[in-house]
Amino acid sequence: MIALGSDHGGYALKTEIIRHLEARGLEYKDFGTYSEASCDYPVFGKAAARAVASGECDRGILVCGTGIGISISANKIKGIRCALCGDCFSAAATREHNDANMLALGARVVGPGLALKIVDTFLDTPFSNDQRHIRRINMLEEE
Numbered sequence: 001m002i003a004l005g006s007d008h009g010g011y012a013l014k015t016e017i018i019r020h021l022e023a024r025g026l027e028y029k030d031f032g033t034y035s036e037a038s039c040d041y042p043v044f045g046k047a048a049a050r051a052v053a054s055g056e057c058d059r060g061i062l063v064c065g066t067g068i069g070i071s072i073s074a075n076k077i078k079g080i081r082c083a084l085c086g087d088c089f090s091a092a093a094t095r096e097h098n099d100a101n102m103l104a105l106g107a108r109v110v111g112p113g114l115a116l117k118i119v120d121t122f123l124d125t126p127f128s129n130d131q132r133h134i135r136r137i138n139m140l141e142e143e
């Protein structure tokens with residue numbers, strides 16, 4: 001199950017991502033927002049992040065105008081490793097190295113074609129399971 005969240009700036013791209021996930025036969029849960037009316041990205045970034053952190057969802061995808069605000073919001077939730085990606089190399093690397101459990105996209109930064117390639121790369125790339133990466137990921141939760 002993939003948790004989705006966006007603000008108004010990311011709503012249109014999130015709708016395209018939903019169509020893409022449906023075409024791939026992947027299940028998702030949309031934590032809002034549900035229109036292009038102006039709203040506050042932390043509400044939706046944190047709601048989707050809580051669902052990933054609790055195990056209700058396996059991964060999450062977030063979208064706002066830049067991807068920045070909503071990724072910062074998600075990363076405030078313990079256990080979340082949300083990576084803002086604007087290219088496929090970063091999306092693959094953050095899965096392999098950081099075991100990122102959430103992806104953030106900037107709808108005003110990347111076009112829909114690239115965004116869907118980034119989504120696929122994020123969803124289809126496994127974690128490397130390398131000891132050095134596991135050690136570093138464990139260090140992320142330390143104060």
Ligand code: RB5
Nearest residue numbers: 009064065066067068069
């Ligand atoms: C909304 O205008 C915009 O600030 C938001 O989508 C995002 O880019 C914030 O980081």
